[in-house]
Amino acid sequence: MGRTLAPLPASPTFLSLLLLLLFLPLICQLQPVEALGFQFNTFDPSSNQSTLSVIPPALISNNALQITPDSANVNLNLKNQSGRIFYKQSFKLWDGPPEAPTKLASFNASFVINIFPITSTPGEGLAFIVAPDQNLPAASFGGYLGLTNATSNGNASNHLLAVEFDTFKQDYDPDANHIGLDINSVRSNQTVSLADHGFDLAPNRAIYFHVWIEYDGGRKLLEVYMINENGSTPTKPKPAFPIMTASLDTSKVVTQNSYFGFAASTGDNTELNCVLGWNMTVEELPKGTPAGLVIGLAVGIPAAALALAGAAFLGVWLWRRRVAASDxxxxxxxxxxxxxxxxxxxxxxxxxxxxxxxxxxxxxxxxxxxxxxxxxxxxxxxxxxxxxxxxxxxxxxxxxxxxxxxxxxxxxxxxxxxxxxxxxxxxxxxxFMPNGSLDGHIFCGPEKQTLGWSHRYKIVSGVASALHYLHDEYDQKVLHRDLKASNIMLDSNFNARLGDFGLARAIDNEKTSYAELEGVPGTVGYIAPECLHTGKATRESDIFGFGAVILEVVCGQRPWTKGGYSGFQFLVDWVWSLHRDGRILEAVDERLGGDYEVEEARRLLLLGLACSHPIAAERPNTPAIVQILSGSVDVPRVPPFKPAFVWPSVSLLTEDGDTTDVTPMTSSSRFGSGWTPRFVSKESDSRYNNSSPPV
Incomplete structure (x- = not known):
């Protein structure tokens, strides 16, 4: 008995899928590969000769690219040498006619370098280069860095782009420890001195730098990032901010097809110029007419079929989109x-x-x-x-x-x-905020310059303005609930931008709090003490977090640490003890070197303590904070001893967020006329016995 085949479904989705399968080979041929690249985690002369062009006296040894001779070979002369090493394959870096390119290829390079001085003074330098060919110019030693020579230096016909890591000062250099952007010449178009960033390219010891060079063809922007690695193997992430940024139209400099590599030189002073590891990614540009289109025309596929294939592809795309967004x-x-x-x-x-x-x-x-x-x-x-x-x-x-x-x-x-x-x-x-988060500038290492005082004061004022908007100016009350330095972003002019609203909640205007059903939200050191009892966030608890931010900005310290601050686990306790002793300005970040406005610093420190008051009702509100920061209102009197946290306090919150009056355990006003809280002595307060505050 024969079997009857069921008819094929005629839904648009099925037809689209069927057409897509029929023309999939053609469609696939029309899709270009998005990027090309390579990766060398280490180097070996036996396996890398097929992919790397090594121009003597450069060589591959000790698992590294030795761009100038390696001192391990005693027969090599280290003085007045220059060398180059390239990846053998060229890359197409721009598309269209030379007079009007239509697209510039983006590329990213990542590599680790080690520059080690052989003489007491290092010389001369190492460079990452983009060149039209793999030739090494004659007599390119000394200050020419293996890039140019006395005859060719500065010629537009060089079509040469380089980022130099210079260790010897020539007359045209800013110093003997800088990076520079070189275009057809060793006289850099732009330089950055590295001492300001805590970097020494060639100290008298083994040191490794991980470098990222990123070019965005769409924006015509080159960015260079650097970090000091612990060893020759890269382990640290790319820094948040570039060490050098430059506008660059590569089509005006390099040839359409160019090579990536390294060059270096020595002079009378010598050094080892080593590259340990190298990754490249280059955006692939189309190479003439797409091969798929040529094949399609050659076999006579009619335009209608191509249209159907396009319709099929569109149908599937729309179907996938509907499914993906069907929640x-x-x-x-x-x-x-x-x-x-x-x-x-x-x-x-x-x-x-x-x-x-x-x-x-x-x-x-x-x-x-x-x-x-x-x-x-x-x-x-x-x-x-x-x-x-x-x-x-x-x-x-x-x-x-x-x-x-x-x-x-x-x-x-x-x-x-x-x-x-x-x-x-x-x-x-x-x-995108180009200057990253505030904590990256406040809690930075010696390799990065800390924020100056004017920036710090401006940032605190900006955060206060944002908080005032959330609490009192927006048509709903919004509680941020996670105020801290890492959630404060900085734009290109170092203006504060409050971000990360993952914990934020809007509450009805007649309510005063938001109950967190899953526990207390926030971060240790920024959580108000009453939240540990109520599980509720309020505008006052946001103010407490803002107080912690003020203190960390002024002091350059995190609000809590296991190591402690002079016996105190919490920064606020240490600052309050200095206030008690009349030495509050000693809390100002030492890295400022005394370069700050004394009255502004005093105002911020006292405001930080006022916002950190253990009793929620005693903290200033945002209108008062904005006035204090503008200088139109004085900071309220802050008691010399930090008041003890007591519970219950005034304005105890009911379950629906309304308030009920409770006899206060402290005598106080809301704000502005001075505090008269119930004090406790040092001997009776556990804070002064190196323990956490009572809760």
Whole structure:
């Protein structure tokens, strides 16, 4: 008995899929590869000869590229030498006619260098180069760094681009320890002295620097990042901020097809110029007419078939998009938002962040990871937050943050640009803050210059303005609930932008608090003591967090540490003890070297203590804080001894967020007329016995 075949379904989705399968080979041929590149974690002369061009006297030895001779070989002369090593394959770096290029290729280089002086004074330097060929110019030793010579230096026909790491001062150099951008000449177009950043390229010991050189063809922007590694193997992440930034149109400098590599030189003074590890990624540009199109025309595929294939591809794309965005909870919430925020395409964000590459990671918190991205079509940088908790919690986190931040508009808040919910990912897109977070500047190591006083005062004032907007100016009360230095971002002019609204909640105007059902939100050192009892966040608890921020900005110290501050675990206790002894200015960050406004510092320290008052009702509100920072109102009197935390306090919150009067255990006014709290002696207060404050 024969079998009857069921008819094929005729739904648009099925037809689209069928057409896509029929024309998939053609479509695949039309899709260019997005990037080319290579990776060398180490170097070996036997295995790398096929991929690297080594121009003597450069050589590969000791698992490294020795751009100038290696002293391990006693027969080599180290003086007045120059060398080059290139990757053998050239790369297409711009597209279109020379007079009007249509696209510039972006590229990223990452490598580790070690420059070791042989003589007491090092010389001359090492450079990362982009060159039209693999030749080494004659007599390019000494100050020419293996780049040019006396005849060719400065010629536009060199088509040479280099980032130099210079260890010897010529007449045209700023010093003997700098990086520079070289275009066709060793006279740098732009230099950065490294001593200001705590870097010494060639100390008399083995030291390794991890370098990132990133070029954005869309923005025509070159950025150089550096960090001091602990060893020859890179372990530290890329710094948040470049050490050098330069506008650059590569089509005006390099040839269309160029080579990447390294050059170096020595003079009468000598050094070893070593490269240990090298990664490259180069955006691939189209090479003439796409091969797939040529094949298609050659076999006579009619235009109608191509149109059908395109329609099939579009149909599948739309189908996948509908499936990806089918969550009724998220869609319903988005539709209910006034002024629905912009939806970004996942493929654009994926490309912008390098497929969420770890090297583009800006930070990580309890709710997700933030990546730096570059949207080529819009010529702009963004910060993309990817929610990373389990699926249910991530949706809650995503919707909570989106609904809060969507309507907020203030010059001291990080602007939300839009969202994306595709491929199982929940993403929020924010404006990129080029100077990163405040903690990266306050708690920085010696390799980075700390913030000056004027910037610090401006930042505190900006955060106060943002908090005043959230508490008193927006049509709903918004509690941030996680005020801390790492959540305060800095724009290009070091203006404060309050960000990370993952814990923020809006409350009705007739309410005073938000109850956290899952526990106490926030970070140790920033959580108000009453929150540990009530599990509720209030405007007063936000003020407490702001007080911690003030103190860490002025003191350059975190609000809590296991090591302690002169016997105190909490920064506020140490500052209060200095205030008691009349020595409060000793709390100012020593790295400022006394370069600060004394009265402003005193005002901030006292305001920080006032905001950190253990009794919530005694803390100033945001209108008063803004007035204090502007200098129009004096700081309230701060008692010499930190008052003990007592519970219950005034204005105890009921379950629905209303207040009920409770006989206070301290006699005080709300603000401005001085405090008369119940004091405790040093002997009876456990804070003065090297223990945590009572709660």
């Amino acid at each position: 009724p909870n998220i869609l319903g919430t988005l539709k209910s938002l006034p002024g629905t925020p912009r939806e970004f395409k996942f493929k654009d964000l994926k490309r912008a962040t390098g497929n969420f590459d770890e090297r583009n990671k800006l930070g990580q918190g309890g709710f997700g990871v933030v990546y730096k991205g570059v949207l080529a079509a819009e010529n702009g940088q963004v910060a993309v937050k990817k929610f990373s908790r389990d699926e249910l919690k991530s949706k809650d986190d995503f919707l909570a943050e989106l609904t809060i931040i969507n309507r907020l508009r203030h010059r001291h808040l990080v602007p939300l640009l839009g969202w994306c919910h595709q491929n199982g990912m929940l993403l929020l897109v924010y404006d």
